[in-house]
Amino acid sequence: MVFKPIKPNPHNLSFTSIFHRCKSMKEFKQSHTQLIIRGLTHPPPSLRPVISFSALNPSGDINYALLLLFQSSTPPAIFLLNTVIRGLARSSFTDSLSSSLLVFRHMAELNLAPNNFTFTFLFQACSNSGAFELGQQFHSRVIKNFFGMDVFVSNSVIQLYSVCGKLDDARRVFDESIKLDVVSWNSMINGYVKYGDISEALNMFKEMPERNDVSWNSILGGLVKYGCLDDAYRVFVEMPQRNLVSWVVMISGYAQNGQPKEALALFREMQSLAQEPNSAILVSVLSACSQLGALDHGSWVHSYIKKKHMRMDSILSTALIDMYAKCGSIELAMQVFSSSREKDVSAYTAAISGLAMNGRSNKALQLFEQMKGEGISPDSISYIAVLCACSHVGCVEKGFEYFASMSDVHGIRPELDHYACMVDLLGRAGLLEQAESFITSMPITPDNVIWGALLGACRVHGNAEIGQRVGNLLLKSDQYHDGRYILLSNIYAESMKEKDSEEVRKTMRRRKIKRVPGCSLIEMNGVVHEFSAGDRSHEKVGEIYLMWEEIVKEIQNCGYKAETRAVVFDVEEEEKEAIIGYHSEKLAVAFGIIYTKPGSTLRIVKNIRICNDCHSAIKLVSKVFNRKIVVRDRKIFHHFEDGFCSCMDYW
DNA sequence: TTAGGGTTAG
Missing domain, CATH: 1.25.10 (Leucine-rich Repeat Variant)
Known part of the structure; x- marks a missing residue:
């Protein structure tokens, strides 16, 4: 191992400033090693920045901070101990709460008294782990020591009680606090929103003496969470100012509530205002693309991420994998998967279900085994994905083995979805x-x-x-x-x-039940074209119908015969053929054949499942016209190529 | 120092 030597020090820089210049954990560890090699083990002034960086920086390493803290030959100051608890509170590390307690006890061993900062971070650690009872114990200590007078401390107690759903307790602390600020109000409002009391949240919002961005965003988030998208949009328009979070809440709200077109429209509006999107926005945009099957939009997002050198965290790569998979580009999805460094259970799950829905269930099952081999435990969602894969390839026995292993090996109780x-x-x-x-x-x-x-x-x-x-x-x-x-x-x-x-x-x-009309989408040069059965609204309607009739003649020569059994029985045979003959996916295929280069792949997204007749017709089209045609229906993908379909006619 | 935002299945 070669260490980069510390550069000569012409300006007589201290070790502290050398550590400040480091950009990554790797550089930190290298500089730290140099200190040890030179025999300058842990001089307190230089220890401080290493621990702070390791504990607080997103590219730091909280375990390294703990190691340094407990190995320190000179006793650390209270500030440093607080910093480590703070870092633990914001980390997603599973043992973070128990480690915080270790640091807290270490404090007592060193005869150092905890201060208001210590308790603020401890409450935060309890909030993140949902440790209500432990938090209550700290709360009594805080009351005895009069730390509750500190607004930061009382706010973190209010936050703890509200995230744990103890809204009456939170409200008592709120009402009894000597000093309240906008954060106290926001924490209460968030609690009400989180536990479904949107009217109390709105009451408090109205009563607030001052509102900043966060309060508006909380109310916006509450409306979005309960599906009131129209009300949310009204608030979004009325807000005195919108920050990045407001855009995330609104765009993700649309994406999560089945309004992907609105999500994309709002994203375009954001771009027209020259606002730079962050990774959270792009994740929601990718989710909207997945729902629409909009590959062009989705790949644009991918290139944007590369161009801006954005950090590929696991959520972003999961969203990308899902987007490519749901747009039928399983190869690209797997490329993103293989190249992503942080592969967690969600990234694996997106890849497994992507493979399964694209007719590669055996690969999906292999990947599930690979994931377990890597030491990543499957969760409830990955079990749904793997059971689906078993179902597509008819592996009944294997499916039952997996089903049993859920509770036997991984302690996950099967839910309704798993039984389904x-x-x-x-x-x-x-x-x-x-x-x-x-x-x-x-x-x-x-x-x-x-x-x-x-x-x-x-x-x-x-x-x-x-x-x-x-x-x-x-x-x-x-x-x-x-x-x-x-x-x-x-x-x-x-x-x-x-x-x-x-x-x-x-x-x-x-019973006046309306049937959801089937429709098919096809994206061309960034524009999404929509068709419904027998649709005559497209501007190129004449050409499209003529083309489909041509196609039918061609495929009839290869044995195509319209299949009309499963249609309404109160119409004449000829009429049945007319209804089924112009199903939305057929119109989309005809449109695609006219307006794309010969040999290029057609990608169609359908909102309901494909019917037998369209399935056999499109198989023949792929052969006669030498085209790959990818149709995504409500559940899976059909990759048509050379007269065959990836679903093996089983869907 | 404290408050608000993103993914995977059905």
Whole structure:
């Protein structure tokens, strides 16, 4: 190992200033080593900046700070001990609270009395670990020592009690405080927002003597959290000034509430105001791109990150992996995954589910094993991803092994979503009776999603008997869900029970249930084009329809025959063909074939699942026109190439 | 010194 020598010191710089010049932990450790080599072990003035940097800097190392603190030959000052507790409180290190307690006890061993700073940081450490009772003990010490007079201390107590959901306790401290400031008010408001009392939060917001950016952002965050996006936007517009956090809250609010187009529009507005986005904003923009399947926008964000040399933390790389995977570019997703240095359980999960939804479930299962091999424990979400992968490749036995290992090996209790994956696994494999008895023997009450998974499987395997039982159950318990009616009606239609099929449609009409119209998106040169079935609103409508008719002629020569069983039974055969013949994905394919270079890949995003007819038509289009066509439906990707689909006709 | 923001599944 070669150490960089400390440069000659023409200006007689102290060691302290040498440490100040270091830019990274590596440089720090090198300079520190030099000190030890020169026999100048731990002179207190130079120890201080190393510990502070290691404890507080985002690229520091809190464990190194602890090591230096406890190995110090000269007793550290109270300031330094406080700094380390402060660093521990803000770190995400799992043992940070117990380490804070060690430092606190070390203080007593050194006969140093804790001060108001010490307690502020200790309360912060308790807040971050949700350690309400420990915090209460410190609170009694604070009251005895009159540290509660300090507004920083009382604010950190209010913060602790509100994040733990003890709003009455927090309010008591707030009401009894001699001095309140804007931070005290904000902590109370955040507590109310966090635990769902938005009206009390709004009351306090109105009563506040002064408001800064944080108070506005808290209210904005509260409205977004409870899905009141329109109210939130009104606040966003009215705010006296918006900072970066306001933009993050609003853009992420749209992205998380299924309004990705609004998220992108707001991001464009932000750019037009020459505001530089930070990593949190880009994460939300990437999530919006994922939802829209907007690869062009998403890759632009990726190049922006590279151009600005932004730090690739695990959240940002997870968002990138997810974006590429959900835009059907699984190769690029895996490139980001391989090159990212910080691979945590979320990055793995994004990659695993990305592989599974892109028809590479065996790879997904391998990656899950690799993750465990790296010593990263799977969490509840990664189990959903791996169970889905099992389901796509029909690995029933393996799926049950994983399901058992959740609680046996990792102590994770399976939730409804995991049971739904298991029902899907059995159902897809055609084991419908087993799936039904699995549901009835579940230790928790099955919900509509679980019965829905079984109904979907009955459709795939054409089982009208179980389908009828489950479908009628769902039509009672999930009356407003359009998909249940359509599935059941199609199950009947496909097993030639035309009367029953029509009866379901009638019930649907009687109950005034509107069917969510299918639509397909295709992005071209940064513009998203949207089509619905039989849509005539696109400006190039004439060309598009002509092209599809041409395409049909071509693929008919290769054996294409329109499949019309699963459509409304009260229309004539010809009309059925007309309805199904211009499904939104077909129009998007025709548009793509006209306006893209021969041989280039078409990427289409659909809001509902693809139907049998479109699936077989697009398979042939990929062969006849020599195009890769990627269709993302509600659940998975279909990579069509040379007459085949990555889903192996199983979806 | 104390308060507000981001990802993965279904």
